[in-house]
Amino acid sequence: MANPRLISAKIIQKILEEKIFFGDLKKQIPEKDLPFCNMLILTALRRLTAIKEILRGFLQKKIPNKHRLAEYLLINAVTEILYMETAEYAVINETVKNVRNTCDKFLGGLANAVLRKVCLQKKDLLKKADQVSPLPDSFAEILAGYDAEQIRQIGAAALKVPALDITVKSAPSAWAEKLKAELLPNGSLRLYDAPKVQQLPEYASGNWWVQDIAAALPVAAIGDIAGKKVIDLCAAPGGKTAQLRAKGAIVTALDISAFRLATLQQNMRRLGYTDISAQNIDALDYLQTASAQFDAILLDAPCSATGTFRRHPEVLHIKTREDVAEQAALQKKLLEACPNILKVGGVLLYSVCSIAKAEGEQQIADFLQNNPHFKLVPISAAEIAPYGDFADNLINPDGTVRTLPYFQNGMDAFFICKLQRII
Ligand SMILES: C[S@@+](CC[C@H](N)C(=O)[O-])C[C@H]1O[C@@H](n2cnc3c(N)ncnc32)[C@H](O)[C@@H]1O
Known part of the structure; x- marks a missing residue:
């Protein structure tokens, strides 16, 4: 046996x-x-x-x-x-x-x-x-553009067991007390040595969900969307969909995977968000054929997931430069199709849980160069850190956000930027 x-x-x-x-x-x-x-x-x-x-x-x-x-x-x-x-x-x-x-x-x-x-x-x-770096050579190649000290700290972060971060629908300070959690600058809550999620207080009440602090930042940066029509193009399992809904948006959520979309729907039921329109469709097909117009798009794009290695250490060993290039090509197609369903003046919030600049900084620099109908809107500290200052500087000089795995005692590596359709 x-x-x-x-x-x-x-x-x-x-x-x-x-x-x-x-x-x-x-x-x-x-x-x-x-x-x-x-x-x-x-x-x-x-x-x-x-x-x-x-x-x-x-x-x-x-x-x-x-x-x-x-x-x-x-x-x-x-x-x-x-x-x-x-x-x-x-x-x-x-x-x-x-x-x-x-x-x-x-x-x-x-x-x-x-x-x-x-x-x-x-x-x-x-x-x-x-003395041995936890980052194999294939992963070090993905880190092109980072300096030696950053790479050393990224390696050190790879050895740490991550804490459990939680997003609450509202009143994070009160929930921090109830769950005996640390209140983080963005309003996420952090638990060290957490038990099984289902055993935490009031799991069934549907007032909170598990979400890495970095994953909570894109929707924090999207602006005021109360009463607005927002589409979440790659939505499952729905952490960001729930945040959009909690901010009062009228939400459409798409995902190419029927299985993952079913998980999203199950998650939304637990949270009491039963009015979300969920569709199992390839976002690229939707963007090319839909006639609906939205006030905002969340493109939490499919990516190499190389920013999630603290929770998924296998990515250190199974992801390569080729995977990054393949995902970057898909992200480019998705980004370029977004104007079809976005109102003029509308916001396109782009995020990836990738540490590779090719999927983040470089992707968006190229997009802005080739797509003059979009401008970059700087993300402010007030939007992403209403409860205090982050220990590290997350905001790049151009107003895009780059989180790294060793920031704030551990967070996923994300790239986030806010674009606005101007013509
Ligand atoms: C990074 S995850 C999204 C995480 C999600 N936004 C959240 O916060 O919970 C990427 C998702 O994109 C979906 N996906 C990949 N390619 C897609 C496509 N072409 N159209 C729609 N969804 C896609 C995957 O099935 C996966 O669920």
């Missing part, structure tokens, strides 16, 4: 070799094993560059392709020995058993020898691991 260590190794193999998000594989984990597997897989992904280097030092030869599962079992075992509190004998015994059963006896012996050495050299190995 599959044990949690074997399940975790198979999942990490799938994530890294087939480039699948961990979230899409979680249903393969039995409920009772979820806390352990979750912790093991996320820790292994955060520490992967160092762990691979340590293993290279112990393995004279590459593990044959047909037995690659052994490599993932070893990666997880080293993760446990170095970074988790599990008893070493249990890690060694079970890993060796798993390697023997799924690969062969010889590799089982090798795993035993390697893991015993790791235990003996634990202190030195931990020091050595601290």
